[in-house]
Amino acid sequence: MKSQGNAVRSAQMAPTTVDEIAERIWLSIAERRLRPGMRLKEAELAEIFGVSRARIRQVLTALERDGLVKTEANKGAIVAEPSAEEARDIFHIRREVEQRVLARLIGHLDAEKLLDLFAHVAKERVANATNDQREIIKLSGGFHLMLAEMAGADFLWGMMRDLVSRTSLITAAFRDSDKYNCGPDEHEELLMHLKNGDLQKAQHAMVHHLEHVENELKLSGNPELARSLKDALL
Amino acid sequence: MKSQGNAVRSAQMAPTTVDEIAERIWLSIAERRLRPGMRLKEAELAEIFGVSRARIRQVLTALERDGLVKTEANKGAIVAEPSAEEARDIFHIRREVEQRVLARLIGHLDAEKLLDLFAHVAKERVANATNDQREIIKLSGGFHLMLAEMAGADFLWGMMRDLVSRTSLITAAFRDSDKYNCGPDEHEELLMHLKNGDLQKAQHAMVHHLEHVENELKLSGNPELARSLKDALL
């Protein structure tokens, strides 16, 4: 479903396709190099990535679809500024979608797919060990997307792409520490339950996992506290 | 949030903006004038609506975001062909999102908003009485979107736009009769509970309402039965 043509290019070369550029910006947001409220000028981005403005425009609409940027007519795009309430909405819905994914997945889940999933978690461990932030973020989101893809449910996969993106943004905006909490241990525990064909336990592990991530965030108290300085001053 | 500039134009004149054209195509799909699998050629649409191909392109990406069309690279766009399983996924998620909308809405719901909602239901009744299919479809979806908008939750609103579109497509694809079942009576019942501030009952009414719509569909048995003839032959 995703652009996997030339994984080499996506890893080494400068991003040139719409998907590659969108991923790069997504990572920058998740790494907090791009903060909520920051302006994203089309010409600037076109210059940076060495592509036409038209292509940047496609990137921006894709990013808006995934909730990472907000565009206003004739005014341009900024990195989205999610509120704490919105963050709670997203986690709430995500729990439901993820549970549905598991329910759909557990029906037709063969040994090969399970191996791929365990292999993915192994990659997560490597990234954690080497402290490769960018890879950690990509793989953490990728795990949940992989589940949705294996479930063979296009609609749910689309939902998950959206929700994973938004979760990255929320995590970037509201976490205080630098540790990334969508970790391999909980993923592996989930896989064990899937391997045993125990849907109930798998779903419970998933919900627990997501609540763990949510609880690490500073969503309490004043919802506006964690937002960009810009709004506070203007 | 939606294009409301010149409601007159949107009602009388030929659609020219991206939103207007997208809405028109959405209605055509919901009315079964455009069937799943039908090809949507850019040049053709540009000719029909008298706009540039670039604009049609924007329309198609918007429609794809809402699950109404599916585009393949270098191959063009067709009206999406949802499976019965996908339909069940969509209804499942929609129930959760709608309940969340109500939970968020019931906090800050004043008399004015309630009046607007009742007025909306009144319009639904008029459309039903005059058997204006197009208006019935617009208003039925509009009611649920209105709830989300009043809830002041952008994320949930975006979800609902997506889900309402997809539900329209599903309904068009899987219903056998011509009656449209997202009716004013159940909407009004829901409003009564909201007026009383009873979230539980409101949510229950919503779930019941959605299950009612879902149960009118022919999702049982062979999931591929209701799909386009095209797939059956190839």
Place this chain on the structure above:
DNA sequence: GTCGACATTATTGTCGACAATAACGCTTCT
């Protein structure tokens, strides 16, 4: 007659140039 290679057509993808709009700075008046 059927299959494959090639040419032709149809359709989508990309880009750069221009138009429309909003943001900024300057001047002027009170």
Place this chain on the structure above:
DNA sequence: AGAAGCGTTATTGTCGACAATAATGTCGAC
């Protein structure tokens, strides 16, 4: 000094022309 009006600049929106790709039709070899 502050504010309103106006011209300038910066930025986004739109379009038509061209390139790239896939679908279709045609011809020839066997």
